[in-house]
Amino acid sequence: MMFYIKLAARNFKKSLSNFAPFLLATTVMFAMTFIIANIAFSPGLDKLAGAQYAKFMMIAGLVIVVFFSIIIVSYSYRFLLKQRTREFGLYNILGLNKRQISTISFWELVIAFFLTVITGTIVGLILSQFFFLIFIKIIGASYFNLGISVVAIGLSVLTFFIIFCLLMMFAFLTILKHSAISLLKDNSRSEREPRGRIIVSILSIVCLGTAYYMAITIQNPLVALMSFFIAALLVIIGTYLLYIGVTIFVLKRQKANKAYYYKPEHFITTSSMLYRMKTNAVGLANITILVTMTFVTIATSVALYVGVKEVILERFPKNTDVRTFGNDVNQNKTKLDKFIKDNQLDKTSRLTYSSFTTNTDFKPDQAKHLKITTENTITDDDAALLFVTRKDMMSIGNTLPEINAGQVLMYTVQGRRDVKTMDWYGQQLSVNQVSGKLKRVINPYTVANAYIMVVKDDQELLKLVNLFNKSNVIKDKDGGITSQTIIVNTDTLLDISEKKQAKLLAKEIDGVSISTKTNTISMMNGLTGGFLFIGFLLGMTFILGAALIIYYKQISEGAEDKRSYRILQEIGLTKKEVKQAINSQVLIVFFMPIFVGIIHFSAAFLMIDKLIKLFGISNTSIIAKVSLITIAIISVIYYLIYRKTSKIYYRIVER
Structure with missing residues (x-):
């Protein structure tokens, strides 16, 4: 031994x-x-x-x-x-x-x-x-x-x-x-020259086309979450088939084109790549998939981390949110006043508004009329509606057009719906869609569409609440009564010292809930920070994997090409022509994965944008900026890997 x-x-x-x-x-x-x-x-x-x-x-x-x-x-x-x-x-x-x-x-x-x-x-x-x-x-x-x-x-x-x-x-x-x-x-x-398989090429186009179609057409973030892994699997399969089938098919067509093929630089590159494309195909597909996964993991994790911070800043224009709830706005406000007085809080700078939220099917007909009844169910057209009053919105610093009773101003948080009139459980409302966004309002958390509906005053708000509560009392088969009740929330946003925040959070007060910016940031940082950290480590892993595969390919292909290029020089090809052929082949082989990876990620971006909305992030521009920066940085790293490993290839071939 x-x-x-x-x-x-x-x-x-x-x-x-x-x-x-x-x-x-x-x-x-x-x-x-x-x-x-x-x-x-x-x-x-x-x-x-x-x-x-x-x-x-x-x-x-x-x-x-x-x-x-x-x-x-x-x-x-x-x-x-x-x-x-x-x-x-x-x-x-x-x-x-x-x-x-x-x-x-x-x-x-x-x-x-x-x-x-x-x-x-x-x-x-x-x-x-x-x-x-x-x-x-x-x-x-x-x-x-x-x-x-x-x-x-x-x-x-x-x-x-x-x-x-x-x-x-x-x-x-x-x-x-x-x-x-x-x-x-x-x-x-060496591998034998592979046969160009049309069926494999068609399957590749079908797999990639299906995945891209899913990314483009799916609108609901929950559906996107369930479909993401299916789409990713189709992209992986399609990528392997792309290199095994489509690339060989293209090379075969180039070989059949005599005007193109019978030129020294094209003849050598096409023949060399075609001869061992079966081995190249798997390696190139591996690199493409690793590069694409690097794009996805890093861009998603960074966008999530940055986007959530923006959401929290919007969620807390002041550092503390004190909320009371019930079906009487005046009682809510009285309870808030008592809470502020009992805890000796500064009420001069507080921002207070009342609201209620509901989820419903939100799909208008061809006449742009929307009917909301007890028969509405949660579907792909589900939307979260946050109802507030114009009076409250003006008091916290927003500028809004005048409205009367029976009118609604509709602000879009997320989604696209064109509505002119709305039937709210029998109450006819005229809808005026307004561009822009409301300041200092906690947007409704949703994974689908979200809209803020502004009514005239508290009286109108309570009228809509009562219509909902009255319409949603249903008798079951046994004669019992089941109901779904909307609660009116009254939020007061305050700036409170950290010492007082800690005391308030330690208390349990009936009918009052307290949340702070500090606690929310700490909780979300555990999730998004962990996601960013893991995304960074996984990105490093994927890049390392791609670099190793590229390195191994350069060495193995350099050894295989060394004898071929020596023979070509012996039969009359100049050293300059050999170098041009080498450059052409290396550029095609090693920049194809990054090019295909960017195409894959461009399609995946549409789905990533929807997935990130699960965390309340609706600012697509943040995701787009992060994605472009990620692509630029990874492309530079990939280029540096190519430059370093291509020197190894050249040294082996030119010995």
Whole structure:
């Protein structure tokens, strides 16, 4: 046994250039897994505000990172194994049987596993402290005591133990099923020229077209949430089929076009790409999917984090919201006045308004008339309606046109509906749609459409409430009475010192609810901050995966192209023409994924915009700006990866 261990150790030293990319991949992925697990299972996390949301996001991110660790580590080992099959073949010829070769491979993986665990744990411990500081900064907390989680170490080691067991099985199967001759030839084996399959190309167009259609046509955010994963799966399948089918079909057409094909730069590029496109297709599809996922995760998490902060600022024009509720506006206001007096609060700068909210089917007919009755059900045309009074809106600093009894001003928060008249449980109302937005009003939280309906005064408001409550008293089969009652809320927005906020929040007062900007920010930061942090780490993981695949492609394709380009030079092609052909091929192969990824993300943006509305964010411009910045930054990083790895390709080919 010591012989095999020494031989495996010697192989590591002699072939360190081959093992280095694999060890880099395993160490980095182990460190990423450990960092997330260490933060997720640290006792220090439980002491942060919004910890339950942050922990949920961490565990969800951990599952995704583990999944991609399996993919990236497997891809890295497959490349390493291909580089070493010739060496295994020589061992076989020199007298070692396949079982002995498998034993050497086993001990090599054991050494790699321990190096990964030791190095990854050290790197993870150092970086987890750094990343936890970033996380603390993101969520706006001041507590810092991460510590070391034994659970995180155990979980990370167990995960990679299972991954390395899978690698061992793959190595054993590869060695056992090949003869010595096939092992010697395996690392230089090229793919046969693939056939252009029209059916595969059509399926690709159908999958991508269906996913894009879903993204464009789905309007309801809840439906978008349920459909997102279906659309993502269709995009993944369509992307693989795109490269396997459509790219080959296009290359075949180029080859058939004699005027295009029989030019040195086109002839070499087209022939080379077509000859081994089957291998290229899978790698290019992997890169495209990873780049697209990087766009989606980073853009979504940043837009959510920035957008929620804007929503909270709109939600709290002052730092505290005190709400009373009941069916009598005067009683609500009396209760508020008593609350302010009892707690010695400054009432001079308060903003007070009364409102009620309801959800209903909101689809006008062709005459732009909307009828709301007890028969209305919640559908895809569901909308949240917030009713307020013109008098209150004017008192808190808004400017509104004059209205009379029986008239409504309609402000759009989210959605598009053209309404001229409305039947509110038998009450005929004239609707005047007004552009712009109301200041200092808490917009109705909704996942679909939302509108603010302004009536003349408290009398009109209570009239609509009474019509609703009277119409929604229903007798069931047993003669019992069931009813759905609307409650009128009266909100007072105040600026209160943090000390008084804490005292008020500690009290339980009947008929009064209190919420503060500080508490709301802390709660939402736990969710959106965790989402941003995980999005950042996942984005790094996806970019790393794409970079590794690009690196492996450059090395493997450089080795394959080296002999081909040498032969072309020997038969008369100049070095300049060879370099032009190389540049043409590299540009096409390595910029196609980023181009396709941007197209995928452009379609996904429409669905992302709807999903973010689940958090009350209706400002599409924020999402658009964040998305454009994300695309620009990731494209620059991708270009730098291309520049670095293309030099490796050129060095191999030009040797």
